[in-house]
Amino acid sequence: MSAPATAIRFNEVTLGYGRRPAVHHLNGAISAGSLTAVVGPNGAGKSTLLKGIVGTLKPLDGRIRLDGPSSEIAYLPQAAEIDRSFPLSVYDLVAMGLWSRSGLFGGISAKDRAKIEEALEAVGLIGFERRPISTLSGGQMQRALFARLLLQDAPVILLDEPFTAIDAKTTADLLDLVRRWHDESRTVVAVLHDLDMVRRVFPETLLIAREPVAWGDTLEVLSADNLLKARRMVEAHDPHAHVCQRGAA
Numbered sequence: 001m002s003a004p005a006t007a008i009r010f011n012e013v014t015l016g017y018g019r020r021p022a023v024h025h026l027n028g029a030i031s032a033g034s035l036t037a038v039v040g041p042n043g044a045g046k047s048t049l050l051k052g053i054v055g056t057l058k059p060l061d062g063r064i065r066l067d068g069p070s071s072e073i074a075y076l077p078q079a080a081e082i083d084r085s086f087p088l089s090v091y092d093l094v095a096m097g098l099w100s101r102s103g104l105f106g107g108i109s110a111k112d113r114a115k116i117e118e119a120l121e122a123v124g125l126i127g128f129e130r131r132p133i134s135t136l137s138g139g140q141m142q143r144a145l146f147a148r149l150l151l152q153d154a155p156v157i158l159l160d161e162p163f164t165a166i167d168a169k170t171t172a173d174l175l176d177l178v179r180r181w182h183d184e185s186r187t188v189v190a191v192l193h194d195l196d197m198v199r200r201v202f203p204e205t206l207l208i209a210r211e212p213v214a215w216g217d218t219l220e221v222l223s224a225d226n227l228l229k230a231r232r233m234v235e236a237h238d239p240h241a242h243v244c245q246r247g248a249a
Ligand SMILES: Nc1ncnc2c1ncn2[C@@H]1O[C@H](COP(=O)(O)OP(=O)(O)OP(=O)(O)O)[C@@H](O)[C@H]1O
Pocket: 017, 022, 040, 041, 042, 043, 044, 045, 046, 047, 048, 049, 239
């Protein structure tokens, strides 16, 4: 059997802010169609890694190669990074998912309208179309953002802590969509803190602590030894260190 195609490849990648590395020595690949969790302590560089994949953060060193243009990535940032005060209705927020395909001024066709309805129905938000997003609960907002992801119809989907502060019913509903994306052979990468959920749902895991600690089969990666190692590595990290010299002569 031939090896699965690669969706995202990392070659000795360093990502950081200014000259300070947040993630370094990242080598490896995410297979097309895989369902991968990214886990690690606070400050381990998980969000930084997703920003590197989306391209909002350019590597300080090394290369991230995507199998396809970056416009074909759907990205859900952490809730704290989303401006909820923006005057936008649920309908318009969800419709924005079509922009990457139809363009900003492409107009909304009858077919698009049907797709928007379908996405709203899939996340249980029928009846919320006219509601300003500022009036939504955290869980309702997350449902609306998942509807937008549905419309983006991207082969690669990145989710940054999608279930943080979300109740059990909403989490279960949105996890069903993640499973559906996986069944549709999309590549899904999610930053998560709930290790029980990772063990239950995500076959592959990248455990990161400023650099990869372990990567592969979830049950092997999430061993007590690896988790302890990750915690110690983040605690020992010097936040003021500049680009690392490891490997330098
Ligand atoms: N915009 C920024 N400017 C400077 N440093 C940053 C910036 N964003 C993140 N960092 C630093 O990079 C490091 C990694 O942060 P990152 O947010 O990627 O971690 P994380 O693993 O996602 O953490 P958490 O689980 O707390 O969300 C941290 O030390 C953080 O302070």
